[in-house]
Amino acid sequence: MRLLKEYPGIVLDAKYLSEPVDFEQIFGRSGPVHIEVGSGKGTFLVSQAQAQPDVNFLGIEWARKYYRHAVDRMGRWGIKNVKMMRTDATDFLARFIPEASVDCWHIYYPDPWPKKRHNKRRFVNHANFEHILRTLKPGGIVKIATDHKDYFEQVKEVIAAKADQLEEIEFVPAAGANEGEVVGTNFERKYIKEKRNVFTIAIRLISS
Protein backbone atom coordinates (compact mmCIF):
# COMPACT_ATOMS: atom_id res chain seq x y z
CA MET A 1 0.00 0.00 0.00
CA ARG A 2 1.30 3.49 -0.81
CA LEU A 3 1.89 6.04 1.91
CA LEU A 4 -1.07 8.26 2.67
CA LYS A 5 1.07 11.36 2.27
CA GLU A 6 0.98 10.72 -1.44
CA TYR A 7 -2.67 11.73 -1.34
CA PRO A 8 -2.73 15.08 0.46
CA GLY A 9 -5.76 16.11 -1.61
CA ILE A 10 -7.83 13.35 -0.04
CA VAL A 11 -6.93 13.27 3.63
CA LEU A 12 -8.40 15.78 6.03
CA ASP A 13 -6.93 16.15 9.48
CA ALA A 14 -9.37 17.46 12.11
CA LYS A 15 -6.41 19.09 13.88
CA TYR A 16 -6.15 21.68 11.11
CA LEU A 17 -9.83 22.39 10.64
CA SER A 18 -11.66 25.44 11.87
CA GLU A 19 -14.68 24.97 14.10
CA PRO A 20 -17.15 25.04 12.43
CA VAL A 21 -15.72 23.90 9.10
CA ASP A 22 -16.16 25.71 5.82
CA PHE A 23 -16.99 23.09 3.22
CA GLU A 24 -16.34 25.46 0.32
CA GLN A 25 -12.82 25.96 1.59
CA ILE A 26 -12.29 22.25 2.26
CA PHE A 27 -13.36 21.19 -1.22
CA GLY A 28 -12.06 24.26 -3.01
CA ARG A 29 -15.42 24.79 -4.66
CA SER A 30 -19.08 25.22 -3.82
CA GLY A 31 -21.55 22.41 -4.42
CA PRO A 32 -23.70 19.88 -2.62
CA VAL A 33 -22.10 18.21 0.38
CA HIS A 34 -22.70 14.53 1.17
CA ILE A 35 -21.23 12.88 4.26
CA GLU A 36 -20.85 9.16 4.83
CA VAL A 37 -20.44 7.92 8.40
CA GLY A 38 -18.37 4.75 8.75
CA SER A 39 -17.13 4.50 5.17
CA GLY A 40 -15.30 1.22 5.75
CA LYS A 41 -13.17 0.46 2.72
CA GLY A 42 -14.77 3.28 0.73
CA THR A 43 -16.78 1.12 -1.67
CA PHE A 44 -19.84 3.37 -1.63
CA LEU A 45 -17.79 6.55 -2.03
CA VAL A 46 -15.66 5.31 -4.90
CA SER A 47 -18.64 4.58 -7.13
CA GLN A 48 -21.00 7.30 -5.95
CA ALA A 49 -18.37 10.03 -6.32
CA GLN A 50 -17.79 9.02 -9.92
CA ALA A 51 -21.54 8.95 -10.60
CA GLN A 52 -22.01 12.42 -9.07
CA PRO A 53 -18.88 14.42 -9.94
CA ASP A 54 -20.54 17.71 -8.92
CA VAL A 55 -21.11 16.51 -5.36
CA ASN A 56 -18.49 17.01 -2.63
CA PHE A 57 -18.23 13.81 -0.59
CA LEU A 58 -16.73 13.48 2.86
CA GLY A 59 -16.13 10.01 4.30
CA ILE A 60 -15.63 9.61 8.05
CA GLU A 61 -14.04 6.41 9.28
CA TRP A 62 -12.34 5.87 12.61
CA ALA A 63 -10.78 2.44 12.07
CA ARG A 64 -7.24 3.09 10.86
CA LYS A 65 -7.06 0.03 8.65
CA TYR A 66 -10.30 0.80 6.78
CA TYR A 67 -9.53 4.49 6.59
CA ARG A 68 -6.14 3.84 4.97
CA HIS A 69 -7.70 1.39 2.57
CA ALA A 70 -10.34 3.94 1.53
CA VAL A 71 -7.83 6.77 1.08
CA ASP A 72 -5.57 4.57 -0.99
CA ARG A 73 -8.50 3.54 -3.14
CA MET A 74 -9.62 7.12 -3.84
CA GLY A 75 -6.04 8.03 -4.66
CA ARG A 76 -5.46 5.15 -7.04
CA TRP A 77 -8.74 5.89 -8.83
CA GLY A 78 -7.80 9.57 -9.05
CA ILE A 79 -11.09 10.62 -7.47
CA LYS A 80 -11.13 14.34 -6.89
CA ASN A 81 -14.46 14.94 -5.15
CA VAL A 82 -13.92 12.83 -2.02
CA LYS A 83 -12.17 13.79 1.21
CA MET A 84 -11.56 11.22 3.92
CA MET A 85 -11.22 11.89 7.59
CA ARG A 86 -10.13 9.57 10.38
CA THR A 87 -12.11 10.66 13.39
CA ASP A 88 -15.09 9.88 15.58
CA ALA A 89 -18.14 10.92 13.59
CA THR A 90 -20.11 11.70 16.76
CA ASP A 91 -17.63 14.28 17.94
CA PHE A 92 -17.11 15.73 14.46
CA LEU A 93 -20.84 16.03 13.92
CA ALA A 94 -21.42 17.87 17.17
CA ARG A 95 -18.41 20.19 17.07
CA PHE A 96 -17.43 20.85 13.50
CA ILE A 97 -20.40 20.77 11.17
CA PRO A 98 -22.24 24.06 10.69
CA GLU A 99 -25.97 24.45 10.62
CA ALA A 100 -27.75 23.81 7.30
CA SER A 101 -24.55 22.86 5.45
CA VAL A 102 -25.13 19.23 4.42
CA ASP A 103 -27.29 17.96 1.56
CA CYS A 104 -27.20 14.27 2.38
CA TRP A 105 -26.07 11.95 5.18
CA HIS A 106 -25.27 8.35 4.25
CA ILE A 107 -25.20 5.81 7.08
CA TYR A 108 -24.73 2.30 5.79
CA TYR A 109 -24.49 -0.73 8.05
CA PRO A 110 -23.46 1.17 11.18
CA ASP A 111 -22.01 -0.97 13.98
CA PRO A 112 -25.08 -2.58 15.59
CA TRP A 113 -23.85 -2.85 19.20
CA PRO A 114 -26.30 -5.71 19.77
CA LYS A 115 -25.86 -6.12 23.53
CA LYS A 116 -28.50 -4.16 25.44
CA ARG A 117 -25.92 -2.42 27.62
CA HIS A 118 -24.06 -1.28 24.48
CA ASN A 119 -27.10 0.06 22.62
CA LYS A 120 -26.25 3.58 23.73
CA ARG A 121 -23.12 3.44 21.56
CA ARG A 122 -25.17 3.21 18.38
CA PHE A 123 -24.55 6.15 16.06
CA VAL A 124 -28.19 6.70 15.21
CA ASN A 125 -29.51 7.90 18.56
CA HIS A 126 -31.59 10.87 19.63
CA ALA A 127 -28.62 13.14 20.41
CA ASN A 128 -26.78 12.52 17.13
CA PHE A 129 -29.97 12.77 15.13
CA GLU A 130 -30.66 16.16 16.64
CA HIS A 131 -27.30 17.27 15.23
CA ILE A 132 -27.93 15.59 11.89
CA LEU A 133 -31.13 17.60 11.49
CA ARG A 134 -29.34 20.77 12.60
CA THR A 135 -26.69 20.28 9.91
CA LEU A 136 -29.09 19.40 7.07
CA LYS A 137 -30.01 22.02 4.52
CA PRO A 138 -33.77 22.46 4.02
CA GLY A 139 -34.81 19.58 1.78
CA GLY A 140 -31.70 17.64 2.82
CA ILE A 141 -31.76 13.86 3.01
CA VAL A 142 -30.68 11.09 5.39
CA LYS A 143 -30.25 7.55 4.04
CA ILE A 144 -29.75 4.61 6.37
CA ALA A 145 -29.34 0.89 5.73
CA THR A 146 -28.81 -1.84 8.28
CA ASP A 147 -29.11 -5.61 8.52
CA HIS A 148 -29.94 -5.38 12.21
CA LYS A 149 -33.67 -5.47 12.96
CA ASP A 150 -33.40 -4.16 16.51
CA TYR A 151 -31.18 -1.27 15.41
CA PHE A 152 -33.64 -0.50 12.64
CA GLU A 153 -36.42 -0.30 15.25
CA GLN A 154 -34.27 2.23 17.12
CA VAL A 155 -33.69 4.19 13.89
CA LYS A 156 -37.43 4.37 13.26
CA GLU A 157 -38.07 5.47 16.85
CA VAL A 158 -35.43 8.22 16.60
CA ILE A 159 -36.91 9.42 13.30
CA ALA A 160 -40.48 9.25 14.64
CA ALA A 161 -39.54 11.65 17.43
CA LYS A 162 -38.89 14.29 14.73
CA ALA A 163 -41.73 13.27 12.43
CA ASP A 164 -43.13 16.81 12.24
CA GLN A 165 -39.94 17.98 10.46
CA LEU A 166 -39.50 15.01 8.14
CA GLU A 167 -41.04 13.14 5.26
CA GLU A 168 -40.17 9.61 4.27
CA ILE A 169 -38.99 9.29 0.67
CA GLU A 170 -38.00 6.42 -1.60
CA PHE A 171 -34.61 4.90 -0.82
CA VAL A 172 -32.93 5.14 -4.21
CA PRO A 173 -30.19 2.48 -4.55
CA ALA A 174 -26.62 3.76 -4.72
CA ALA A 175 -24.72 3.95 -8.01
CA GLY A 176 -22.58 0.93 -7.15
CA ALA A 177 -25.46 -1.31 -6.12
CA ASN A 178 -25.86 -4.44 -8.22
CA GLU A 179 -29.10 -6.34 -8.68
CA GLY A 180 -30.56 -7.20 -5.28
CA GLU A 181 -28.36 -4.69 -3.44
CA VAL A 182 -29.21 -1.25 -2.08
CA VAL A 183 -25.78 0.25 -1.55
CA GLY A 184 -23.26 -2.36 -2.69
CA THR A 185 -20.82 -1.95 0.22
CA ASN A 186 -18.55 -4.73 1.47
CA PHE A 187 -20.66 -5.36 4.56
CA GLU A 188 -23.87 -5.39 2.54
CA ARG A 189 -22.43 -7.99 0.16
CA LYS A 190 -21.34 -10.14 3.08
CA TYR A 191 -24.78 -9.90 4.72
CA ILE A 192 -26.62 -10.67 1.50
CA LYS A 193 -24.47 -13.80 1.08
CA GLU A 194 -25.47 -14.78 4.60
CA LYS A 195 -29.11 -14.29 3.51
CA ARG A 196 -29.73 -11.61 6.13
CA ASN A 197 -32.54 -9.11 5.62
CA VAL A 198 -31.64 -5.55 4.79
CA PHE A 199 -33.66 -2.64 6.16
CA THR A 200 -33.53 0.80 4.60
CA ILE A 201 -35.04 4.19 5.20
CA ALA A 202 -34.64 7.58 3.53
CA ILE A 203 -36.07 10.78 4.94
CA ARG A 204 -36.09 14.38 3.85
CA LEU A 205 -36.07 17.48 6.02
CA ILE A 206 -39.20 19.38 5.11
CA SER A 207 -38.32 22.87 3.94
CA SER A 208 -40.49 25.39 5.73
Ligand SMILES: C[S@@+](CC[C@H](N)C(=O)[O-])C[C@H]1O[C@@H](n2cnc3c(N)ncnc32)[C@H](O)[C@@H]1O
Ligand atom coordinates in the same frame (compact mmCIF):
# COMPACT_ATOMS: atom_id res chain seq x y z
C1 LIG B 1 -20.15 -2.46 9.96
S1 LIG B 1 -18.96 -1.37 9.28
C2 LIG B 1 -19.73 -0.84 7.76
C3 LIG B 1 -18.74 -0.24 6.79
C4 LIG B 1 -19.35 0.20 5.45
N1 LIG B 1 -20.32 1.25 5.63
C5 LIG B 1 -19.97 -0.97 4.75
O1 LIG B 1 -21.21 -1.00 4.63
O2 LIG B 1 -19.22 -1.84 4.29
C6 LIG B 1 -19.14 0.07 10.30
C7 LIG B 1 -18.00 1.05 10.11
O3 LIG B 1 -18.26 2.23 10.83
C8 LIG B 1 -17.06 2.66 11.48
N2 LIG B 1 -17.49 3.48 12.61
C9 LIG B 1 -18.25 3.07 13.64
N3 LIG B 1 -18.48 4.08 14.48
C10 LIG B 1 -17.84 5.17 13.97
C11 LIG B 1 -17.69 6.52 14.40
N4 LIG B 1 -18.27 6.94 15.53
N5 LIG B 1 -16.98 7.35 13.64
C12 LIG B 1 -16.40 6.92 12.49
N6 LIG B 1 -16.50 5.65 12.03
C13 LIG B 1 -17.21 4.79 12.77
C14 LIG B 1 -16.37 1.37 11.83
O4 LIG B 1 -14.98 1.53 12.05
C15 LIG B 1 -16.67 0.50 10.61
O5 LIG B 1 -15.72 0.63 9.60
